[in-house]
Structures are given as structure tokens and as C-alpha cells.
Amino acid sequence: GAGVSQSPSNKVTEKGKDVELRCDPISGHTALYWYRQRLGQGLEFLIYFQGNSAPDKSGLPSDRFSAERTGESVSTLTIQRTQQEDSAVYLCASSLSRMETGGPSSYNEQFFGPGTRLTVL
Amino acid sequence: GQSLEQPSEVTAVEGAIVQINCTYQTSGFYGLSWYQQHDGGAPTFLSYNALDGLEETGRFSSFLSRSDSYGYLLLQELQMKDSASYFCAVREKTGANNLFFGTGTRLTVIP
Numbered sequence: 001g002a003g004v005s006q007s008p009s010n011k012v013t014e015k016g017k018d019v020e021l022r023c024d025p026i027s028g029h030t031a032l033y034w035y036r037q038r039l040g041q042g043l044e045f046l047i048y049f050q051g052n053s054a055p056d057k058s059g060l061p062s063d064r065f066s067a068e069r070t071g072e073s074v075s076t077l078t079i080q081r082t083q084q085e086d087s088a089v090y091l092c093a094s095s096l097s098r099m100e101t102g103g104p105s106s107y108n109e110q111f112f113g114p115g116t117r118l119t120v121l
Numbered sequence: 122g123q124s125l126e127q128p129s130e131v132t133a134v135e136g137a138i139v140q141i142n143c144t145y146q147t148s149g150f151y152g153l154s155w156y157q158q159h160d161g162g163a164p165t166f167l168s169y170n171a172l173d174g175l176e177e178t179g180r181f182s183s184f185l186s187r188s189d190s191y192g193y194l195l196l197q198e199l200q201m202k203d204s205a206s207y208f209c210a211v212r213e214k215t216g217a218n219n220l221f222f223g224t225g226t227r228l229t230v231i232p
Contacts, residue, residue, distance in 0.1 A: 109154075112164045
């Protein structure tokens with residue numbers, strides 16, 4: 001079946017502009033995550049959606065960052081007034097549901113999309 | 122706070138065995154996961170340890186010791202295609218459902 005898809009694959013923008021990144025999770029996956037990965041660095045959690053529950057926004061670095069998700073489908077990550085420090089790869093992941101504490105590996109796997117490489121000039 | 126420490130780089134010979142360590146400091150977590158990421162690619166899931174001990178999946182094995190705050194990923198019969206970055210990750214018992222990732226280890230397999 002289809003995996004997680006993201007668009008655009010690459011985005012170059014000027015400082016101060018707004019950008020919108022899109023994520024299509026795997027059908028049936030109720031949980032969706034956004035991460036940021038700077039060059040040569042690990043993944044930094046941004047935001048998490050689970051079904052119709054209020055999203056966990058604890059990882060958003062500033063109020064310039066926001067995200068929405070319609071039901072259990074597409075999500076968009078919006079960065080307003082972009083700064084050069086926002087340049088990174090933005091990765092989206094989905095999983096079956098809220099990860100189980102002691103379940104098998106399949107319940108604890110996050111499936112990642114290919115990412116959007118954002119360059120702010 | 123939490124931290125997951127990994128060696129930044131490891132080099133090993135094709136056909137050999139390599140161990141990538143992950144030491145952590147966290148107030149409590151559900152399990153330790155490992156992800157592989159090739160240059161320019163998306164992270165892909167390798168393994169998950171909910172309990173102490175060894176989990177084996179083909180050439181890859183992962184180990185967790187909660188008492189030692191330590192885990193590792195073991196790669197056997199190394200192949201050139203194993204050259205990639207490897208990340209350990211935990212989900213903390215804070216109510217959040219996100220993964221907290223380690224700093225990553227870049228593995229280079231040489232002929």
C-alpha cells in the first residue's frame with residue numbers, strides 16, 4: 001500500500017515569507033507526528049495528532065509554527081515569517097494508534113514520509 | 122529533561138559485526154526503538170525493546186538494560202548498504218506520545 005507522502009519535496013523561500021507543508025499519512029493511521037531535522041542532527045519533535053483529540057503542541061519552537069489536521073487524514077504544517085534558522089528537513093510520520101506500552105514492535109513503529117527540505121534564504 | 126547519547130561515528134569492515142550503543146537519562150520510558158536513515162532518506166523502523174533483553178530480527182539485534190540505562194543495536198554480517206545513520210529513540214512516560222530521538226550514529230561500512 002501507499003506510504004506516508006509529503007509535499008513539496010523541496011521548498012526554497014525568502015526570509016519573512018510564510019510556507020505550508022503537507023503530509024498525507026497512511027490510511028487507517030490515527031496518529032500523526034511532525035519532526036524537524038537540521039543538517040547532521042537528530043530528529044526534533046514538533047507536534048502530535050491523535051484522532052480527534054487536542055494536538056500535543058509541546059514541541060513547537062515558536063508561535064510562528066502551527067499545524068492542522070482534518071480528522072484522520074491530511075495535515076499541514078505552517079511556518080509564518082520564516083527565518084534562516086527554520087531551514088531544515090521537516091518529516092512527517094504516522095502510526096497505527098497511540099503507541100502501546102508493551103505491545104509488539106508493530107504497535108510501536110512510526111512510518112516516516114520522505115520529508116520536505118526547506119531552505120530559507 | 123532527557124538525553125540519549127550515541128557515538129557520533131562508527132566505521133566497520135564489510136562482513137564484520139558492529140555494536141552501536143545508546144545510553145540514556147530519562148525519568149521513565151516505555152521502550153527503546155531503533156531507526157535507520159540513509160542519506161537523504163526517511164528514517165525507517167528497525168526494532169523495539171519493551172523489556173530488558175535481546176530482540177533479534179535477521180542480521181539486526183537490539184538490547185535493552187533498564188538497570189544500566191543502556192541499550193545497543195548489533196549489526197551482523199555487515200553489508201555496504203548498511204552505511205547509514207542509526208538513531209535510538211524512547212517514548213517517555215510523561216503522557217506525550219512522541220518519540221525522543223538520540224543524537225544519531227553515522228555508520229560507514231568499508232570493503
